[in-house]
Amino acid sequence: MTDTTAPFAVNQAHLWPLAAGLALLGFLWFGPLPEMARGSFSAHMVMHMGVVAVVSPLLALGISRALPAQVAALPPALAIAASLFEFAAVWTWHAPALHDAARMQTGLFVMEQASFLAAGVLVWTTAVGAKAAGVCALLITSMHMVLLGALLLLAPRALYACAAVCSSAASLTPLGDQQLGGALMLVIGGSAYLAGGLALLSTVLRDRAPIGEAG
Template identity: 80%
Template sequence: MTDITHSDAGRLAPLWPLAAGSALLALLWLGPLPQMARASFSAHMVMHMGVVAVVAPLLAAGIVRAAPAFVAALPPGLAIVASVVEFAAIWTWHAPALHDAARVEPLFLVLEQGSFLAAGVLVWTSALGARAAGVCGLLLTSMHMVLLGALLLLSPRPLYACADVCSSTAALTPLADQQLGGALMLIIGGSAYLVGGLALLSSILRERAPIGEAG
């Protein structure tokens, strides 16, 4: 019995990213953030960045460990397509009408968060499988995260109907709340995908270095 238990533990240990990602996702979606996000753009952004920049790479790492053959068989071009899909999802859901709907309507919030999770997992999983193309996909995603974050941070006026959506007891003005959310996207989102792309590039170069030295 002890041998079987140790064997099972050994097989399950590499899958810890799936468990960690699932636990964090439950905390983000079932904790206080969804309610806080109704009254705070920055709280909404914390939930968004948690899903795409932390949960998604954890789940992708778990998928790679659980099904390496499946991930290796993914076409390299999928990493670029996935980055375009995530670009479309993020920019679409940050259009004022859709974003405001997600802040007040549970159905739209579920659709928004579900699309963020699906796009994020697709980007990270395809990047880890494609390697070289994955570097391009992650760096492209980092760029548009930074661009949107800067737009939100530097806008001279609120882009959303925060005066109607936010609580009258909100600690920040609508503009300050939006600016904080933009800074979170710029720093967390931009950095996560940039670091992921550079780490992937570094692993490729390390693998090729012995070949170059031998030549």
């Protein structure tokens, strides 16, 4: 008698990144961080980096395993468009006026976090599908994450009015809290997308190697 449960179990195990991503997203959004983020820029940045640099690639990997043909069929131009969308989302929500409003108004905070998730999943998923264009998309995203992180880290004063009206992070001044948040974006955001781009580049080169050897 043939055991039909084994392939199903293997397929379920194959989708562990999707389950891990959803579990981590639940912790980030429904754990203590959202309340902490109201009074701490660095806690806000932990949420942001967790969503785009950890949750999003896990979800993208799970989606690519669940729907390999559909992801592989994604057009390369979509990966570049996705990177531009994430650039717009990240820089727009970190503009002082909008960022302050999102930290103080629940509705805007939800919109901000949803846009970070949508942009992150779109970039990582299209990158996996587009291969070579995906390398460019991830490296572009890495560069603008590093740039924004450096601006936040090196700013001579606190850029956000919320730092003066929200309770600040324990033992940190508003400027110190902002600098820590900038460092988190620079290191985590920049390195995650850079590592993803290099890993994807290695798969592109490996896939093309037999063609070159055959020639």
